[in-house]
Amino acid sequence: MVNYAFYFDIVNKYFNFLHIQSVVMLICPQEAVKVNVMKEMSDRSFLLSFSVDSIRDNPIIRTGTVLDISCHNTSLILQMMSARKMFNSDMEWLLMEEVNTTESFQQTLQNDVLKDTLALPGSCVTLAQFSENERRVKFYEVYRTAIWEPMKFRFLTDYFMNGSKEFSFRRGYRSFEGVVLRTASAVLYPGLFLGWESQELKEVDTISKAGYAFMKDIADHLQYNYTLLFLDFYGYETNGSFNGIMGYMQRGDIDVAANGLMMNQERMPYVDFVGDILVLRSPLIFRQPSLSTVSNLFVLPFHKTVWMLTVVVTLLYSMALFLNLYLKMRLLRLKETDDSSVPEIISVIMAYVCGQGTGLELRPGAGRITLCILSVFCFFLSVSFSAKIVALLQSSATTIKSLSDLTHSPMSVGMQNVFYNTHFFSISTNIEVRELFQKKILPLGDKAIMKPDIGIQKVKEGLYAYKVETPWAYTIITQTFEDKEKCDLDELNPFPLPTLAVGLQEKSGYKEPIARSFSRLLEVGIKRRTMNIYYPQKPFCNSNNIGYTRVKLTDFKPALDFILYGLLSSFILFLFELLFKTRYLFRRIVRKEWPAHKEVI
DSSP states (O other): OOOHHHHHHHHHHHHHHTTOOEEEEEOOOOHHHHHHHHHHHHHTTOEEEOOGGGOOSSOSSOEEEEEETTSTTHHHHHHHHHHTTOOSTTEEEEEEEEOSOOSSOOOSSHHHHSTTOOOOTTOEEEEEEEETTTTEEEEEEEEOSSTTSOOEEEEEEEEETTSSSOOOOOOOOOOOTTOEEEEEEEOSOTTTOOOTTOSSSTTTTHHHHHHHHHHHHHHHHHTOEEEEEEESOOOOEETTEEOHHHHHHHHTOOSEESSOEEOOTTTTTTEEEEEEEEOOOOOEEEEOOOHHHHSOGGGSSSOHHHHHHHHHHHHHHHHHHHHHHHIIIIISOOOOOGGGSHHHHHHHHHHHHTTOOOOOOOSSHHHHHHHHHHHHHHHHHHHHHHHHHHHHHHOOOOOOOSHHHHHTSSOEEEEESOHHHHHHHHHOOOHHHHHHIIIIIGGGGGGGEEOHHHHHHHHHHSSEEEEOOHHHHHHHHHHHOOHHHHHTEEEEOSSOOOOEEEEEETTOTTHHHHHHHHHHHHHHTHHHHHHHHHSOOOOOOOGGGOOOOOOOGGGGHHHHHHHHHHHHHHHHHHHHHHHHHHHHHHHHHHHHHHHHHHHHO
16 A cells, blocks of 8 residues: 555655646545645645646646556546646646566556557656655656657656655657658748748748748757648638638647747637747838928928018008008198009018019108018018928928828828738727728728739839838838938838747647747747848938939929919909999999980980
């Protein structure tokens, strides 16, 4: 009969070393013994349970399970745990077996009890063979590379319970030994795809190419082979089931995705994500429009207070000239002439303000002094206005700073022909994002979705924002844009995309080795090297080669509009004057003929 005091000493040292305090013990003593066990383990600060129902699928903390393989129901428990995929890195299993001697490995019950156990290389299963007489325990790690492969027992440590040596062990590298894993990758542009390692058109399917490069390095490190299934979709949920790669993952038809998958809430129940391959960027790329495109360039040179001051000064000088006219006509007893009439004075004021001057000569000295001071004021005003206009024409100010600015600008918006763009736009709760989508994208329908080369060409032409993955955008921009066009580029990110990570089946037994192997890629610099190959840097703007900005029609369009409105106003005023003059002449004719007509009557 097992000495449970010795038994629990082993359990205590093992789980204390692993810093695990929550343990489920599946042993076969009587209830009275379990009560003593409960007291003993509680005194040692363990949370203890004897029920198999206490084993949770997704424990909040890492837990341990002790299984006595000599019990009669051990095979049933192992089969049930294998079906639930409970042999993973979240659960530490300690299989206890008492033997007569520990000099050599005793393979007595393992072939029968563990033959169907799904303890893959990512599991944490340890077999402890102990001899109470020798006060000695040997620990073996237990795993198999695939369900059809035989179980492996690798020696971990040899420990004497009465010795002074501190208990410790370390699990080493686990080779997959050539086992074949099922993988899949999505190629969204099969017509442009030239191969995984082709240096031409590197911007095509960069997610798949980078993911395949990582998987190939991991496969070489862990020594496994793989079959690769080509698909055209990553996979999104529809009525509770997924399509694309996610559909194969949900059905258990593949073991690991060969390219990165976006981590989001709807995929979490079906996929275990490890590592972060990359953070995909898909911003809205556009050329900053000129100031004249989004605002009236002719009102920008002066602040509103300067405009107000200009109006006040103009009114004051107008009042001064009107006063001069009044004094001229009333006090000096001079007759009013056409040159000193009220309409003429208004014309003089407008001419000086516009910097045109006038041929009018005011005879009183006070009027001449007033016009001289007004002309000097208008001269400095005109010089400042003209200089500022030139500076504004050559400036590259940031006119679009937010999604709201883009929505209310005259720019059009399009996006790359990938499904996640429409998906994330439609589920976004951000007010500015939803407004942009509803006002700029939805009204265009399918015309807003286009291939990257077409979208970037529209960006080059101006007044167009295109949402595209940066590898596509930066490659095409580098090849086709001039320095001036590169310097005008700007980006807005409507929403951050989820991190792309390696996807495995839920509770996969290969999760831990693949996660560690991916961390190794990061540590030795292989990940950075791969990213530099497939993800180009943002195009450099060489401002020394920009030159001067040519004035376009849109820059002085407000001036043309002013001329057209002025011509229209003058024509309408001319019609009114003509009508008034005709009516006046008609009345004079009637007044001359009316008396004769009356005498006839």
